[in-house]
Amino acid sequence: MSRKGRRILWIVLAAVLFAAVGSQCAFLLRHPYFRKYAALNGISLREARDVWGKPDRDAEQILGMIVEADAENWEKVSELAARKDLRSEVGTYYYNLSNAMLGRLPDRLMDYYQPFERGLFLPVGPSSTPFKIACAGDVWFQLGYMPLAERDAMLGLLFSPEHNGSRYLRRLAETNLVTGEHEAAAKYLRMLLNGSRADRKWARACFPENWSQPYRLRIAEKRNLMPQFDLVHGMDQTPLILRILLSANQTNRMALDYLLCYDLLTKDIDAFVGDFDPSLTRSPLYEEAMLIFLAAKGGMNAENFAHYHISEASFQRFNRFVTIYKRDGGSGRNLTEEFGKSYWYYYYYAVKNETK
DSSP: OOHHHHHHHHHHHHHHHHHHHHHHHHHHHHOHHHHHHHHHTTOOHHHHHHHHOSOOHHHHHHHHHHHHHHTTOHHHHHHHHHHOOOOOHHHHHHHHHHHHHTTOHHHHGGGSOOOGGGGTSOOOSTTOOHHHHHHHHHHHHHHTOHHHHHHHHHHHHHHSTTSOOHHHHHHHHHHHHHHTOHHHHHHHHHHHTTSOHHHHHHHHHHSGGGOOHHHHHHHHHHHHHSOSSOOOOOTTOHHHHHHHHHHHOTTOHHHHHHHHHHHHHTTOHHHHHHHOOTTTOOOHHHHHHHHHHHHHHTOOSHHHHHHTTOOHHHHHHHHHHHHHHHHTTTOOTTTHHHHTTSHHHHHHHOOOOTTO
């Protein structure tokens, strides 16, 4: 080959290499959370593409919520959710979880797509996808119910692409640290010592002899949420589990709000009234639900309004909703703009998609 030919060949090869590197850099800039999520699952970017395909903007947003939730950056999770309501079960699940961790679950609940109770608890069963199963335990860990947090982490590890991933190993280690099963926790911590620098640092800090005071407090806080007894229960008995948590610790505000919001999203007003204690929590959402109950039971009086902390503004707004509802024969066509984010609108017009 002539000198000129070799020069052209080198130029072509350099251009191809530059294009490949440039393409990879552009991908990482557009989808940094895809790379981070792959790392949490212990696989390379190439393997991740084979498993999950090339992400789009919506997938990147959901992966970002998962990654930030894993780091417990709840404000960042909420910020990512606010970019776009994806009308996704996983997206709503992390939206609700972040708001619960920030103490504002009921106040933000109706501002976002709510696929009934699936926005609070992702179902784990034969028809569940591995992706959803891998996320399902996050809420149980934060609520303080370690059996289901551990179960879902184990299933996540089992269904992960390489049956690996620091995301699951860390959760398995920490659930066992909370329950006091230190030998079991040590097994997972030793596995993490073979991982990345960040994994090794995290694992070393989690051996009980190395606990810092903040970490001791974290473990103690989680232990305080755990029930002192448990019951044999089915997979579909979420309210029972939440009531068990509350019986162990009435100050578990997150469990209380999850129970009340579960009642409301399943439209079980009678259960809501039974679970609601106005001395423990309050929210405009709960006022709206109570007004439905009181209107149906003939309890619209000043005594009940005072007991359930129902404001004059909520009462007047409810009257306006009812007036329009009756005037239009229940069609709802003139209610969406003003009341589309109220519980009243959800209660009367939300329809469950049973195919999901």
